[in-house]
Amino acid sequence: MKNNNEFELSFDLTEDIKDRGLIEIHAGDVNLPTGRIVASDPFFSAEQAAFSRSVVPDKYPVFIYLEQIDKLHNRIAYAKIKFRPEPASRWVLALTEDITEEELKDLDEDEFYGFPVSSGLAGFMDEETNEEFINKLDALQEKDPEYNYYDEVLAEEFRQYSGKNNFSRELGDWNDHHIxxxxxxxxxxxxxxxxxxxxxxxxxxxxxxxxxxxxIDFLLDDFDTGEGEVKDEFEDENV
Structure with a gap:
């Protein structure tokens, strides 16, 4: 398998965040009991593997970085877990453990491996937490196939946790959800x-x-979104 160094970024991501004048917000501390991290759409994480690199099990702060689109509109450009106090000196693509050697050989310089989002949400979690969340959703849907976890549980949590923040939409743009x-x-x-x-x-x-x-880089600059296309609500999947 190729070394992560072969996928090193040619620019300083820390400086990119700083130069764009983004708003930094501490979104909460993530508990990592195994140190094996999953970054995923929380409603579509069953097939998302943990990253091949792990960290020392502990609780770590998570920060989000918002870019002002206009005076009343902000979007999250990056989300970050901070493990050590010093700044990073170089950046490499975070690879999951299920990526094969052949897949890495086929990766061009302008391509990357990442994770898909289909519900308008992403999150950081431990591999153990991911399994707990999947099991909980499966049990709820087994009892009621029409059960919508976002509507029944998360919507109010998001509103209470961040909906009143000046940089968030009223529905809430970030949340600390305990399984x-x-x-x-x-x-x-x-x-x-x-x-x-x-x-x-x-x-x-x-x-x-x-x-x-x-x-996580949400690639704000790669989206050509017109004013009429901006969504004010998360995609409500029946999960």
Whole structure:
């Protein structure tokens, strides 16, 4: 398998975030009991593998970076887990453990592996938490195939958690969702830029190759979205 260094970015992602004048918000702390991280649309995470690189199990702060579209409209451009205090000195594409050697050989310089979003939401979670969430959704839908977890549970959580923030839409753009009461296992969820798409993640490393941070890029500049196409609500999947 190719080394991650072969997919190193040619620019400094930290400086890119800084130069764009983005608004930084601490969205919450994600619990990583195994240190194996999944970045995914939380409603379509059953087939999303954890990243091949893991971190020391602990709780880590998650930050989101919002870009002002107009005076009353912001969109999340990046989401980041911070593992160490120092800045990253280089960036490599974050690869999941299920990517084969042949797939890596076929990857061109302007291509990437990432994860798909179909509900307008993305999130960081531990592999253990992901399994708990999948099992919970499966159990609820087995009892009631029409059960909508977003409508029944998450919608109000999002409104209460971030809907009153000046930089969020009223429905809430980020949330700290705990799978089960009394458990530390959680998913830090956030709106995925302009919505549905396919998004890359990058490890920020220090000079020793240690993971400093993990960043999802929602590729705001790659979307040509007209005023009439901007959605004010997440895609409500029947999940």
């Amino acid at each position: 089960n009461a009394g458990s530390d296992n959680n998913i830090i969820m956030f709106a995925s830029g302009w919505g549905d798409g396919y998004y890359p993640s990058y490890w920020g490393l220090n000079q020793n190759g240690d993971a400093v941070e993990l960043v």
